[in-house]
Amino acid sequence: MLKEIFVQSYYPRVKEAGIKYGINPVVLLAQIAIETGWGESVLCKEHFNFGGLTGFGKPSEFWPGTKIQLCEKGLTYRSYPDARSGILDMARLIRSSYASACNVSNVPAAYAQEIAYSRYISEVNGDNRQNYKMLLVKLSTTMSKLIALQFPEHKD
Numbered sequence: 001m002l003k004e005i006f007v008q009s010y011y012p013r014v015k016e017a018g019i020k021y022g023i024n025p026v027v028l029l030a031q032i033a034i035e036t037g038w039g040e041s042v043l044c045k046e047h048f049n050f051g052g053l054t055g056f057g058k059p060s061e062f063w064p065g066t067k068i069q070l071c072e073k074g075l076t077y078r079s080y081p082d083a084r085s086g087i088l089d090m091a092r093l094i095r096s097s098y099a100s101a102c103n104v105s106n107v108p109a110a111y112a113q114e115i116a117y118s119r120y121i122s123e124v125n126g127d128n129r130q131n132y133k134m135l136l137v138k139l140s141t142t143m144s145k146l147i148a149l150q151f152p153e154h155k156d
Contacts, residue, residue, distance in 0.1 A: 001039040007146045009039065010050075013084050017091035024105035026147065028091060030139035031115070034132070042070060047079040048086035053093065054078070062089035094120075108140035 001009075011029060018025035035051045036044035043049040047068055055067035055076035062085040067076040080086035095102050101114035115121070116133035 003033075003038060003142070003146060004150065006033065006039045007143065007150055010083065010087065011147055011151060013087045014091075016084070017088050020088065021091040021095040021102065022105075023091055023094060023102045024108070024111065026143045027105050027108050027111045027136065027140050028094075029147070030108070030136055030143045032087070032090070033139055033143070034135055043077055047077065048083050049078050049080060050083075050086050051090040051093070052077065053090060060089060060092070062086070062092065109137050112136035112140070 007029070010032065011025065014029045014032065015025045017023065018028055032050045033039075035041075039045065043052060055078050057063075059065035063078050063080060066079040066081075068079045069076050078086075078089070080089065098115060098118055098120060101111050101118065104110035104114060112133040115136065116129045121127045121129050121132055
C-alpha cells in the first residue's frame with residue numbers, strides 16, 4: 001500500500017483512538033505501519049488486526065471474540081469486524097499494558113524507548129529492540145510529514 005493511501009485510510013481512526021486513550025496518533029500510526037508492513041499483512045487486510053494481537057482474553061467493546069489461525073499449529077489471532085474496531089482495541093491494549101509509553105507518546109523517541117524495551121517486543125521471536133526503536137522514531141517523523149500534507153488541520 002502506498003504510504004499516502006495508508007495515512008489517508010487509517011489516520012482518522014488512529015486519531016480517534018489516540019484521543020480516546022491518550023496516545024499520540026503519530027506514534028500509534030507509525031507503530032501500526034511497522035506491525036502491518038504499511039497495511040499489507042494478511043492480518044491487517046483480511047482481519048483488521050493492526051498489531052498482531054493474539055486471540056487471548058475476553059471479548060471487549062471492540063473485539064467480539066472472533067479468532068483466526070493463519071497456519072496449522074500456529075497462534076490464533078484476533079479478527080475484527082472493521083478497521084475502527086481493530087485500531088481502537090490495539091490502542092486500548094497499549095494503554096492498559098504500556099501506560100508509561102502512552103504517557104510520553106508526545107515525544108516519539110521516548111515512546112519508542114518505552115515500547116522497544118518493554119514486554120511488547122519479544123526477542124524470543126527474533127525482534128530486535130534497538131532496531132524497532134530506531135524504526136519507530138524514523139516512521140514517526142515520516143508520519144508527521146504525511147499527516148501534515150493530507151490533514152493540514154492536524155497539529156503535533
